[in-house]
Amino acid sequence: MAHTDPDAATALRRMVEGYQVSQAIHVAATLGIADLLADASLTSDELAAATRTHPPTLYRLLRALAAAAILHEQEGRRFELAPLGRALRSDAPDSIAGWAAFVGRPYYWEAWAGLLHSVKTGDNAFQHVHGTDVWTYRSTHPEEGAIFDRAMTSLSRRSTAALLAACDFGRFKTVIDVGGGNGALIAAVLAAHPMVRGVLFDQPHVVSAAAPLLARAGVADRCRTVGGSFFDSVPEGGDAYLLRAVIHDWDDEHAVRILARVASALREGGRMLLVERVIAPPDEGRDAKFSDLNMLVGPGGRERTEAEFTRLLEASGLRLERVLDAGSFCIVEAAAA
Ligand SMILES: C[S@@+](CC[C@H](N)C(=O)[O-])C[C@H]1O[C@@H](n2cnc3c(N)ncnc32)[C@H](O)[C@@H]1O
The missing domain is CATH 3.40.50.150 (Vaccinia Virus protein VP39)
Incomplete structure (x- = not known):
């Protein structure tokens, strides 16, 4: 029996788990993370204070979003928007912030x-x-x-x-x-x-x-x-x-x-x-x-x-x-x- 190409299997697994990425983006949009990062990078603790969330847990969300190329993680748990994440800003001309805030309800x-x-x-x-x-x-x-x-x-x-x-x-x-x-x-x-x-x-x-x-x-x-x-x-x-x-x-x-x-x-x-x-x-x-x-x-x-x-x-x-x-x-x- 022919084996599935391992890359195809990984690509398929990521599609299967797409709901996890979707919900993580939804939470970031609901918290307004991209707007907070609009002008400058911030640490996860600063973002947690601004969003009134649990600091160590917000960090877990942010690093996952960085691994998915939505944010970029720098030294010292500091985050900035990656090119993909810029469309999550509510003032971006092609913003999908409102859509992301809805789909995970x-x-x-x-x-x-x-x-x-x-x-x-x-x-x-x-x-x-x-x-x-x-x-x-x-x-x-x-x-x-x-x-x-x-x-x-x-x-x-x-x-x-x-x-x-x-x-x-x-x-x-x-x-x-x-x-x-x-x-x-x-x-x-x-x-x-x-x-x-x-x-x-x-x-x-x-x-x-x-x-x-x-x-x-x-x-x-x-x-x-x-x-x-x-x-x-x-x-x-x-x-x-x-x-x-x-x-x-x-x-x-x-x-x-x-x-x-x-x-x-x-x-x-x-x-x-x-x-x-x-x-x-x-x-x-x-x-x-x-x-x-x-x-x-x-x-x-x-x-x-x-x-x-x-x-x-x-x-x-x-x-x-x-x-x-x-x-x-x-x-x-x-x-x-
Ligand atoms: C998918 S939304 C599209 C909204 C808008 N045309 C746009 O493109 O952003 C469908 C719209 O139909 C409206 N709608 C639903 N039932 C309606 C009804 N019985 N009479 C008038 N509008 C209705 C909703 O309130 C909603 O604004």
Whole structure:
């Protein structure tokens, strides 16, 4: 019997143990370690004092992160950020601090522990483990809701430049960001296009936290916020409806209900812009295919191929016009059929 290449076995073991690295990064992000190391190196005792953690145990966490090339350990238990760790700073342009602070939350890990249940049954693991859906859970656990919304803002910031480069939002009068979270994307669109007006639409408890971000971006006077559910109605009057990472949260039945609601609000000649990961051919597109598992486990949705988007849009009274490449995301542009 052929033996497995020992390097392949080590690589596989590290993948198997990837949850340990993930949780260690999550703890560092929760403690704000990268922000504390932003300007200067610090000893583990100094970091323990600043984070009110147990000094010898924090050192064990930090040296493991250094061995994983996230920090760099110097003489005397002193640490600085390694190039990889710089993206854990909350002020880094490509920061993933918010995302790292979310993914290790115990309630979300418990849902991932239900992956086997999902694979056996096709059911949503979160519902199986917690007896409710992610959105109801977060609305009744405001701290988790705020951590999730910050995670979305953090991810949104990373993909925004590519979206603005790929799509000319200046051709629209009013862009309505449906399920727009804390407003990071609509704020960037409006900041880049001073003649465009915006509407941020999301659940009431989510849009209620958007004002500071819109004010910081200098677009508050051109952006209305509206709270509600996209299963009931969406604001009228947009010539562009933007939905970033919204449709992937839902199974086909719910996705068609949302898209049909938006289609009925679309002005003549208007456009629907779905910003989503599109599933690539076999063996390619790791991010989208693992995000698909994350959708299975968390909200109960899925990532889709271009053919699946075409069918979904047709079932909602829309027609796929084109798919634009925008870095890690695609813009699926649709119009009324
Ligand atoms: C994955 S997040 C994406 C947020 C934002 N578009 C972004 O890219 O950062 C999905 C969003 O859908 C919103 N959402 C979920 N259910 C909703 C509903 N019934 N009506 C309106 N928004 C909803 C959530 O509050 C959340 O902000």
